[in-house]
Amino acid sequence: MKLTFLGTGTSCGVPTIGCQCYTCTSTDPHDKRLRCSALIETAQTRLLIDCGPDFRQQIMPQPFRKIDGILITHAHYDHMGGMDDIRPYCQFGEINVYADPIARQNMLEMLPYCFAENRYPGVPAIQLHEIHKHEPFRIGDLDIMPLEVMHHDLPILGYRITQLDAQLSPLASLVYITDMKTIAEEEVAYVENCDTLIVNALRQQPHHSHQTLDEAVLFAQRINARQTWLIHSSHHIGRHAEVNASLPEDIQMAYDGQVITI
Numbered sequence: 378m379k380l381t382f383l384g385t386g387t388s389c390g391v392p393t394i395g396c397q398c399y400t401c402t403s404t405d406p407h408d409k410r411l412r413c414s415a416l417i418e419t420a421q422t423r424l425l426i427d428c429g430p431d432f433r434q435q436i437m438p439q440p441f442r443k444i445d446g447i448l449i450t451h452a453h454y455d456h457m458g459g460m461d462d463i464r465p466y467c468q469f470g471e472i473n474v475y476a477d478p479i480a481r482q483n484m485l486e487m488l489p490y491c492f493a494e495n496r497y498p499g500v501p502a503i504q505l506h507e508i509h510k511h512e513p514f515r516i517g518d519l520d521i522m523p524l525e526v527m528h529h530d531l532p533i534l535g536y537r538i539t540q541l542d543a544q545l546s547p548l549a550s551l552v553y554i555t556d557m558k559t560i561a562e563e564e565v566a567y568v569e570n571c572d573t574l575i576v577n578a579l580r581q582q583p584h585h586s587h588q589t590l591d592e593a594v595l596f597a598q599r600i601n602a603r604q605t606w607l608i609h610s611s612h613h614i615g616r617h618a619e620v621n622a623s624l625p626e627d628i629q630m631a632y633d634g635q636v637i638t639i
């Protein structure tokens with residue numbers, strides 16, 4: 378399976394509007410971070426994780442073909458603000474969107490016109506599925522296991538995604554977690570020993586609702602991930618090349634447009 382990082386930045390993106398700091402003035406393209414989202418593809422299946430306000434710009438360079446499902450992590454604007462822009466993809470059929478009860482309710486309130494009785498022609502056709510932690514489901518050849526992490530006091534979803542072969546045996550798995558501050562002990566079994574971990578690392582200084590860089594590194598080591606890619610970083614973290622040089626080879630910051638094979 379292939380994963381493309383469509384965005385690796387925190388809620389305001391990098392550079393931050395109006396900022397002249399060392400990171401925001403970098404000319405290195407690796408220091409330009411759109412809001413967090415990822416595209417996961419196999420020969421059969423194409424999934425989007427989150428659909429933030431940069432979705433239109435992020436998806437434009439990608440081949441225009443069906444998206445089989447959108448997995449929502451939580452109901453914050455930087456993860457859902459681009460939902461109206463999925464309209465062109467509805468020509469392939471209704472879009473299946475998967476969200477926990479809180480995010481589902483928020484989506485109904487954010488896009489009431491998509492769920493109205495008499496819908497205005499041309500609005501996104503969304504099939505909204507309520508999902509729950511530890512209740513796995515399948516999309517094409519991908520097995521999706523939702524798990525719970527805490528974003529300060531808000532429970533949100535992370536996902537363990539496993540590609541299955543024709544006999545439904547697991548081939549490889551990735552764990553995608555964003556906006557985590559803490560994780561309960563009973564969730565650890567769902568994330569341990571994955572091939573690839575994608576997890577948030579905001580900056581070096583503590584934050585009430587996001588992991589720091591050190592916390593992300595400790596988490597990756599604790600769950601024994603083979604390779605870890607860090608996302609949802611702010612300009613405070615510094616420049617991509619310098620941060621990566623300070624990190625072990627198996628724990629590195631991702632960048633927008635990066636493609637990895639799992």
Ligand SMILES: [Zn+2]
Nearest residue numbers: 388453455556
């Ligand atoms: Zn966020």
Ligand SMILES: [Zn+2]
Nearest residue numbers: 396398401612
């Ligand atoms: Zn800055």
Ligand SMILES: [Zn+2]
Nearest residue numbers: 451453528556
């Ligand atoms: Zn958030």
